[in-house]
Amino acid sequence: MTANSSIRPVPEGYRFANGETLHYTAEWRLWNAGVATIRMEAAGTEQKISATADSMGFVSLLYKVADRFESQFDRKSFCSSRIFKHSEEGLHKRETNIRFDPVRKKSVLDERNLRNNQTKHTEQDIPPCVTDVLSGIFYVGSQSLEQNAVYTFPLNDGGATVEVRAHVEGREEIKTDAGTFKTIRVHPESDSGVLKSRGKVWVWYSDDAAHIPVQMRARLFWGTLTIKLARVERPPQ
Numbered sequence: 001m002t003a004n005s006s007i008r009p010v011p012e013g014y015r016f017a018n019g020e021t022l023h024y025t026a027e028w029r030l031w032n033a034g035v036a037t038i039r040m041e042a043a044g045t046e047q048k049i050s051a052t053a054d055s056m057g058f059v060s061l062l063y064k065v066a067d068r069f070e071s072q073f074d075r076k077s078f079c080s081s082r083i084f085k086h087s088e089e090g091l092h093k094r095e096t097n098i099r100f101d102p103v104r105k106k107s108v109l110d111e112r113n114l115r116n117n118q119t120k121h122t123e124q125d126i127p128p129c130v131t132d133v134l135s136g137i138f139y140v141g142s143q144s145l146e147q148n149a150v151y152t153f154p155l156n157d158g159g160a161t162v163e164v165r166a167h168v169e170g171r172e173e174i175k176t177d178a179g180t181f182k183t184i185r186v187h188p189e190s191d192s193g194v195l196k197s198r199g200k201v202w203v204w205y206s207d208d209a210a211h212i213p214v215q216m217r218a219r220l221f222w223g224t225l226t227i228k229l230a231r232v233e234r235p236p237q
Helices: 057-062 135-141 193-197
Strands: 021-028 031-043 046-055 066-074 080-089 092-101 106-113 119-125 150-155 162-176 179-189 200-206 213-220 223-233
Touching: 031 057, 031 223, 046 057, 046 135, 135 150, 135 179, 135 200, 162 200, 162 213, 162 223, 179 213
Parallel strands: none
Antiparallel strands: 021 031, 021 223, 031 046, 046 066, 066 080, 080 092, 092 106, 106 119, 150 162, 162 179, 179 200, 200 213, 213 223
16 A cells, blocks of 8 residues: 555535435447446445346346445445445355454455355455445545546455555546436556456546446456446435
8 A cells, every 4th residue: 555545534515315326227249238226325324335236138148147235334434334245146146244344454254155155254454444346436426536636545345455546537428328417537446456357447427516427337358348327216305
């Protein structure tokens, strides 16, 4: 970790989109690859993010995906407290629970293989405050996203903590089923860990105070996966 790798407290006036559910569609090459959802809500003194990802159609025949995620983090500091993952991807089926202990400076991973019931327990050193793979998306979105800015922060997914560098690259107009959006394109990267294994990744945030993830793209060795916002489901007024 470099000296400037840190998680900034939530900026004053930033509003969490509690009660909103973001619905996405995924495209791989010329096929509709699947659907995904992300929902934010309050959970006591914390924020909870729930997410789903399901493959569909031809892509599901090639490689079935049915994932469920749940992340919790402190509302003021943005430090993650836990992330739960139920992953069904191809022949792999497992449940993973990662807890972040800032006092002991440890991430504690407990995982169970749902096919053979084998379990795994590991602990890794972490800084006092880390993000996870889900809350990290919204951590970046909570920042001002100024042109050419680089946000450097620690992320942990149960293994070694990695340093993520999120580069604000520019502005683009993006069209999706949810409408046409002015967006800010951000390129997060890391020298190791989950971002390294996902190839090149970009996130397009709405160019407004909300900074909603409008589009996400991963360029992988087997092709490019693009996830686009299809609609926003808001709570009744």
